[in-house]
Amino acid sequence: MASLVIAEHDNASIKPATLNTVTAAAQCGGDVHVLVAGANAAEAAKAAGQIAGVSKVIHADGAHFEHGLAENMAAQVLAIASNYSHILFPATASGKNIAPRVAAKLDVAQISDIIKVDGPKTFERPIYAGNAIATVESSDATMVITVRTTAFDPAAATGGSGAVESASGVADSGKATFLGSEIAKNDRPELTAAKIIVSGGRAMGSSEKFNEVLTPLADKLGAALGASRAAVDAGYAPNDWQVGQTGKIVAPQLYIACGISGAIQHLAGMKDSKVIVAINKDPEAPIFSVADYGLEADLFTAVPELISQL
Template sequence: MTALVIAEHDNNSIKGATLNTVTAAAQCGGDVHVLVAGANAAGAAQAAAQIAGVTKVLHADGASLAEGLAENVAAQVLAIAGNYSHILFPSTAAGKNVAPRVAAKLDVAQLSDVTKVVSADTFERPIYAGNAIATVQSADKVKVITVRTTGFDAAAATGGSAAVESVAAAADAGTSSFVGREVTKSDRPELTAAKIIVSGGRALGSSEKFTELLTPLADKLGAALGASRAAVDAGYAPNDWQVGQTGKIVAPQLYVACGISGAIQHLAGMKDSKVIVAINKDPEAPIFSVADYSLEADIFTAVPELVKAL
């Protein structure tokens, strides 16, 4: 058995989600190969070769793969899929865009958001917003899997010495084209990669209060800023800050929840955090059920005091 990990990269370096996916692939048994599909992506291929546990890197380089269009990347994966028993993608926006196309073309069932590898054909994945864990066994010849990265430790980014093999790049499918990209620039860590996250909920009352109250705390901690869906829907924070089942799944070392009640949807996105601190004036708030440290207090008083103490 050999597993293939589809690397997420920027043509120069490998993104962190790939490292977690490599760990999941290694637990499936057998060798682990990594596909780096891009344009002028030799740097990313070399970085992938350094990942501990990887035995081979397949480097597909072509203009059609420059922007990671799902149709073209899927075609690239399908061109080599016959050599693998498992094909794994990080459960990110990019991975979830490509994986279903590959599974459909292979006529197999996709295993989504896997959080544990029980054996080569049996996996665990959360259902009902994480309130239940389903154990799923697949009899398909090829297992197409998206990996919830918070469920696996990251493989070491250095220490490996895999061979890099060039493969022919897939032709442009011609069904989509890259128009443009708008990238949000921030001095803060990227939300899904941050080791510390400060999140706010609807209790903050306005976007001005959200910024005024949480920014100093995030600055003190060197943290990324997050928000509940209610806060995002109310316009207090941008969409890309949303933590939860329909937002981003995070598992930082420290998660500070300010004025977040703890709806199931939100808990599904952050309950794997190593240490959870909750500040809420409602003693019955569900967030307290998952918090390691709970502070029953008014956030408008407690947060500024916390900032001063830091």
């Protein structure tokens, strides 16, 4: 029995979500192999071989893998799927795009967003926005799994000695073509990988106030900026800052929630943070139920005072 992790990478290096997924794969039992499908991705494959716990890296190279198009990636996974009992993807936009295609073609049930491995065939996953945890047991011969990366510690990026094996890449499916991308450039840490996050909610009142009040605090702490869905919908913050059930799932060392009431959908995306600090003038705000430290105060007064003390 062996597990296959589908690596996320930029053709030169491995993305952090892959490391968490390797940890989950190791807990399933058996050897852990990693598939690196890309264009001129030899460096990424080499990096994957150095991940602790990885015994083999399968490197499939082809120009049509450069941008990780789901149609081509799924076909490559299916070409080697029969060798594995578990196929694991990070529960990212990419993983959630590829995994259902693989599960459908294999005619198996996808096990989504696992947060714990209880055994080779038994997993735990959140349901009802994290208010209940379902224990799922699969009888499928091949398990297709997406992993909530914040629930697993990352495997060490170095210290491994996995052999890199070249594999024949499948042909371009011709079903999709990459036309271009617009990448938002940000000097701050990426939200899902940040150790500290400062988030704002509807109470910020405007995008100007959002930036005026929260940006200096994030600068002081070297933090990423996040937002509730209400703040994003109101136009106070860009969509890729959204934290929550319909946004990004985060688990930083420190999460500072400013003017966020704590709707269940938002809590589902950040309640696994190691330390949660809430600043809200409403003493009944649900955010206080998950906060380690709560400050009942006007954020427009409290945040500048906090910045002055840092």
